[in-house]
Amino acid sequence: MMIKPLAIFCFFALFALSNADIQANKLFELLKSKRSRNSDVLNTWNLLDEATDEYSPVYIAPQDGLAQLDKIVALPGQPAGADINQYSGYVTVNPTAGRALFYYFVESPTDSASKPLVLWLNGGPGCSSMIGAFSELGPFRINSDGKTLFTNDYAWSNVANMLFLESPAGVGFSYSNTSSDYNHAGDKNTAADAYVFLVNWLERFPQYKTRDFYISGESYAGHYVPQLAYTIILNNKKTNQTIVNIKGIAIGNAWIDDETCSKGLFDHLWTHALNSDETHDAIFKYCDFASNSSSAMCDNVTNKAFDEMGDIDAYDIYAPICLTPNQRNTSTIPGSINNFDPCWKFILNFYLNDSMVQKALHVKPTSWDYCSDVIPGWTDSAVTILPIIKYLIENGQRLWVYSGDTDARVPITSSRYSINALKLPIETAWRPWYLNKEVGGYLEAYKGLLLITVRGAGHTVPSSQPQRALALFSSFLEGILPPSS
């Protein structure tokens, strides 16, 4: 079920099975292969090359009438009386190859015309944005039975029109009829296809063409989101086709710089009582995270660091783990938004792999999985996204970096070290932010970028802290800091 690394040298010990195979594990496989000897993962994303390129028109197909065909009548198991406009289907991004990306779109139930359009991307690389749609911030969550849905009172569609994209081809329902396409999955092609998707989707839903547009995502989407935003801005400057009205990005527990994120990870393990002093010292003695290659000693001590953690949920270190993955809870009592099921990925898989659900979503029969097993490797992955972050700031984009503070995979220390490397002037000093008289988290505003934490949230922030996550997201869209008391 794992993406096979391109070059095999020695692996980070993967976490115990119960926690294996979700977004950040794909990330660690990739990092491992990037830092291995003989790696053929290209590490660069050269801003200048692309900036000087001539614009070449992208594929745009007529989309008349397709939106109506994509309208979802009702999702199987949807609560009675749920009155929302949902759409889903494929958008072709390359007709020659026969490559199409799947989307799920939820219009805000109230006053949708006055609300922005937000694209959501999960990470991996190679994991599905249906994780976000059905386990984090979408209008429904799946009950523990894997068959029925309950309403998420804190859905992000309360404040925005939410577009979820499965990307690149090979992830979830997104596919290519040219199977060799799967061998070319990487940062660059992912951004290029997502851009073509977007301009075609805007033809299908033309009422959104001039709407304020934002992109949000988490984990390895710390690459996808800034890279797509960059692609859009670059094309907006040159295109005679669609201008996308992008205003900003919000990225959560985002991997944006290999060196600082790696250091932050091991410091977090140590300061959260998950690692010994000896192992922590050895890591900083033997590992050079600035280098693009690892050493046997470094691999040995990083493996030790993961062993020392034991079988905990590294994505949410104080949460229970999934002990009965294949035993679905048949209780008729509906699930609760305040009680996140640790077996969520099995539940998600059960629901989206159901043929009636796939029919309702307008997709062909697919063995749906939350992380891709058809993409054999990742061809290019920038070592750092910081130059793109700088470019976005210089181009006036709103930029929020948020972090659930109980995640040990892409922890708050990783985000802090990465942002520190940008050396931005501080505009609002570190302070708590409040929701319902409780501290929702902490924030520090830099010139051009906001760092904000969510207290008690793991890697998938809205899963465990839905109310705080929605408060944060609303503040982001309004462009105001959440309250200081």
Ligand SMILES: *[C@@H]1O[C@H](CO)[C@@H](O)[C@H](O)[C@H]1NC(C)=O
């Ligand atoms: C790793 O770094 C070396 C030296 O800086 C460079 O020559 C090489 O191309 C890099 N390898 C990759 C895969 O980027």
Ligand SMILES: *[C@@H]1O[C@H](CO)[C@@H](O)[C@H](O)[C@H]1NC(C)=O
């Ligand atoms: C892929 O092939 C199938 C079967 O020929 C076809 O129905 C479908 O439209 C093709 N997909 C794309 C995106 O062209």
Ligand SMILES: *[C@@H]1O[C@H](CO)[C@@H](O)[C@H](O)[C@H]1NC(C)=O
């Ligand atoms: C856009 O420019 C390209 C060449 O750069 C040209 O082929 C195309 O016809 C133009 N399209 C429109 C809509 O003007």
Ligand SMILES: *[C@@H]1O[C@H](CO)[C@@H](O)[C@H](O)[C@H]1NC(C)=O
């Ligand atoms: C690290 O190396 C030591 C000595 O060779 C070995 O005993 C140990 O098993 C290794 N640990 C890991 C986690 O690979």
Ligand SMILES: *[C@@H]1O[C@H](CO)[C@@H](O)[C@H](O)[C@H]1NC(C)=O
């Ligand atoms: C099943 O779900 C119900 C309602 O949420 C809960 O009370 C019960 O403890 C769950 N049982 C198991 C075995 O998880």
Ligand SMILES: *[C@@H]1O[C@H](CO)[C@@H](O)[C@H](O)[C@H]1NC(C)=O
């Ligand atoms: C999805 O369902 C099909 C048919 O029941 C099954 O063969 C396949 O293994 C399932 N895939 C996953 C990822 O669970």
